[in-house]
Amino acid sequence: MSSTTVSKPSAAPKGGGSRKLTWPWILLIVAAGLVLFSLVRAVSGANDLTSVGQVSGALQLAVPIGLAGLGGLWAERAGVVNIGLEGMMILGTWFGAWAGYQWGPWVGVLFGLLGGALGGLLHAIITVTFNVNHIVSGVAINILAVGFTQYLSNFTFAEAEGGSSKQSPRIDPITDITIPGLSDWLMDLQQKHWFLISDIAGILGGLVTNLSLLTVVAILLIPATWWVLWRTAFGLRLRSCGENPVAAESLGVNVYKYKYIAVTVSGALAGLGGAFLAIVATGIYQEGQTGGRGYIGLAAMIFGNWMPGGMALGAGLFGFTDSLKLRGGAENVHALxxxxxxxxxxxxxxxxxxxxxxxxxxxxxxxxxxxxxxxxTDEVPSQFVDAAPYITTLLVLALSAQRLRMPKADGLPYRKGQGK
Known part of the structure; x- marks a missing residue:
């Protein structure tokens, strides 16, 4: 009975939502972007802009940002602002590394999920049950996560062989996938530096070369999130809690339950992003290795207008900019x-x-x-190169601010029965 009654609000966004792009327009924009990138590469001579290594590195840097952004999307679609994504990522890095070096990388991934989920559950208790301001709770979790992991490292990693109070022992890697033949052919094609063709080859080559299995899992979570939140009755109820919790409660939705589920899943996804950093990106836990990626993930989510596809594009943009800094440095950023x-x-x-x-x-x-x-000029200052990912974050948010539409009840306090 509840599923039939709750299904009616799906027609509500008809008038007030943002205008949706159709697939032909999306493909046209992507094609125009590729042509523009190829033109810049040809004129500037920065051939590493769309190389296989550049794309592969950008993907690896984008995954933890994307997972944090996906976590923020789950929480905010249910009406809870999750500034604590950074802290949940920190918990994911520590628990993932702690379990990973002892029992293997996949166990580390599981513990990273659990560590982040614990941070999300704590955020849910504070904000949903006790109705504390969401920003205050998130900041508190970020501070708590730093202190908690530093304390734990002192009597775990510090006493382990190959570890210290600031880093873990080396973690065994997760299997990488490279499609033989296709990868080499695309790399050869990219190195010819032909207009557009080499750029497409470089992008495709980066997607089939040294691709971690955990990267594949992270990519699949994006369409899975879209399907769960926009194509199931569960997702409709969860989103109704972020749009109008009073109306959702009147239709029989247990708002507290859905908020708890959403924020816990949010923490788990951020924790998975942290585990990815420790296990796949570096193979080791290091203090402070999240480097603000939780906040950048939140920015990617906002850039994507609280939608999984847009969030993925934002994460890809920030990952690409970060990769430019690491590969080719000043030359690549100068071409930008x-x-x-x-x-x-x-x-x-x-x-x-x-x-x-x-x-x-x-x-x-x-x-x-x-x-x-x-x-x-021939190059840009090194300080500008280091700041490029963060400048990109600010510019993207500033330029996209006018078209954003957050869930109507996002961050607003809610008490059970307040509509009566």
């Missing part, structure tokens, strides 16, 4: 100046088409500025 200039020209032309002359003029001025910066 030309890319930014071209994107600003396109944005200015679009604003002119919409007859927003002031915004178009500002975009054109900045485009000229970035183009002159690119032409008049």
């Amino acid at each position: 100046l030309l890319l930014v200039a071209l994107l600003l020209v396109i944005a200015a032309l679009w604003q002119m088409y919409r007859k927003k002359w002031v915004v178009a003029a500002i975009g054109a001025i900045f485009a000229v500025g970035f183009f002159l910066w690119y032409v008049l």
Whole structure:
């Protein structure tokens, strides 16, 4: 009975939601982006921009950010703001490494999930049951996770062979997948540096070369989340708790239960991202290795407008920028100046088409500025290279702010029976 009554609100977003992109438009935007990247690579000579190694590295850096963003999406779709993603990732790195070096990497993955889930459960107790401000609770969990893992390291890793109070012993790797023949062929094609063809080969090659099994699991979690939250009665009830919990309760939904489930799953996903960092990305736990990726994951979720696909694009963008910093450094980031200039020209032309002359003029001025910066310099300062991922985060959030629509009851306090 409850599933038939709750299914009615699915028609509600008809009028107020953001305009959805159709598949032809999405494919057209992706194709235009590839052409633009290929053009920048050909003009700048930064051939590593779309190389197999670059794409493979970007994917590895994007996975923990994407898992944190996916965790934030689960919590906020149920109406709970999860600033504590960073702390839950820290718990995932520690528990994943602690179990991983003793009993193997897959056991470490399981414990990383459990560690993050414990952080999520604590956040749910504080915010849902005791109605504490969500931001305050999240910040407290971040601080608590740092202190808790430092304390545990002192009598676990410090006494283990090959470990110390700030890092764990080496963890056995998870199996990597490389498709023989196809991987080599795509790499050879990419190294020819042909316009567009080599760029496509580099991107595809990065997806079939040294791909960890845990990376495959993380990628599959994105469509799985979409299906659960948007194609099942369970997901509809969970999202109704983030849109209008009072109305959901009136239709028989146990709002507290769904909030608890969502925030616990949120913590587990962030913990999985932390375990990925410790087991796959580095093969070792190190104090402070999350490096703010929980916050960047939250930014990726907001950039994606609280949708799994958009969140994945945001995580990919931040991972790619971070990878540019590690591979080729100043040369690759210098080539991005030309890319930014071209994107600003396109944005200015679009604003002119919409007859927003002031915004178009500002975009054109900045485009000229970035183009002159690119032409008049050979490299960018090292400090700018290091800050590139964080600058990208700020720019993306600033440019996408106007089209965002968060769940209506996200972060709002809720008490059972408050609608009576």
